[in-house]
Amino acid sequence: MTFHIGAKPGEIAETVLLPGDPYRARWAAQTFLKDARLINEVRGMLGYTGTWQGHPVTIHGTGMGMSSLSIYVNELIRDYGAQTLIRIGSAGAMQPQVKVRDVVLAMSACTLTAPSNGIFKELNFAPTAHFGLLKAAWDAAERLGVPTHAGTIYSSQLFYDERPDLQEQLQRHGALCVEMEAAELYTLAARYGRRALAVLTISDHLLTEEALPADQRERSFGDMVEIALHAAFA
Numbered sequence: 001m002t003f004h005i006g007a008k009p010g011e012i013a014e015t016v017l018l019p020g021d022p023y024r025a026r027w028a029a030q031t032f033l034k035d036a037r038l039i040n041e042v043r044g045m046l047g048y049t050g051t052w053q054g055h056p057v058t059i060h061g062t063g064m065g066m067s068s069l070s071i072y073v074n075e076l077i078r079d080y081g082a083q084t085l086i087r088i089g090s091a092g093a094m095q096p097q098v099k100v101r102d103v104v105l106a107m108s109a110c111t112l113t114a115p116s117n118g119i120f121k122e123l124n125f126a127p128t129a130h131f132g133l134l135k136a137a138w139d140a141a142e143r144l145g146v147p148t149h150a151g152t153i154y155s156s157q158l159f160y161d162e163r164p165d166l167q168e169q170l171q172r173h174g175a176l177c178v179e180m181e182a183a184e185l186y187t188l189a190a191r192y193g194r195r196a197l198a199v200l201t202i203s204d205h206l207l208t209e210e211a212l213p214a215d216q217r218e219r220s221f222g223d224m225v226e227i228a229l230h231a232a233f234a
């Protein structure tokens, strides 16, 4: 057990899916895993371990924001030996061709500031997805017929962002969507030599102001989890 995760050694699989919302971890575990069992509930950040097609899988919440994700991903890697970490999250679309319910695979993730800035100082590190996972996720999305986009995204530190100028430049340079976790996941995976990918479902749109009704979120999120699981074990 670590400072923030109560799981015993061996209770967390090498493959970990990471939703921000702990209740989505519970839903995904109950929906997709066989023999899912609760392995963490410290501070209500639920984590479950079970199997998918015979493979051990853990699904663990990260909370909202890169600082919260950093706590859980550091401990999952350093204390439990996680090797493949796939964020299954939601995001806000920033391009007209990206529609609500679509899936976005984050090839890279831009930030204004991030927890790891202190390490890099003036260096602009490029947080990037593991190519093998990205390709496998893209192929799985095609097989499943899920409308999917791949490109750079924006990992913000704020939900109530006071920088419309930043959003304008990000849109101008093709950022597909905004969320608040992927960049730090990719940076930590690079630091520890692990595989990481963010598979995101678009649940709101910054241009059209459309939002996915709560009752439709679950089905849409199912596609994302399927894609992540197929990618992890391709």
Ligand SMILES: Nc1nc2c(nc(Br)n2[C@@H]2O[C@H](CO)[C@@H](O)[C@H]2O)c(=O)[nH]1
Residues within 6 Å of the ligand: 020, 063, 064, 065, 089, 090, 091, 092, 093, 156, 158, 159, 160, 178, 179, 180, 181, 203, 204, 206
């Ligand atoms: N900053 C930001 N985060 C978003 C947005 N839409 C979604 Br879903 N998110 C994600 O949802 C949570 C905030 O509601 C964070 O964990 C983000 O990753 C958005 O329009 N902006």
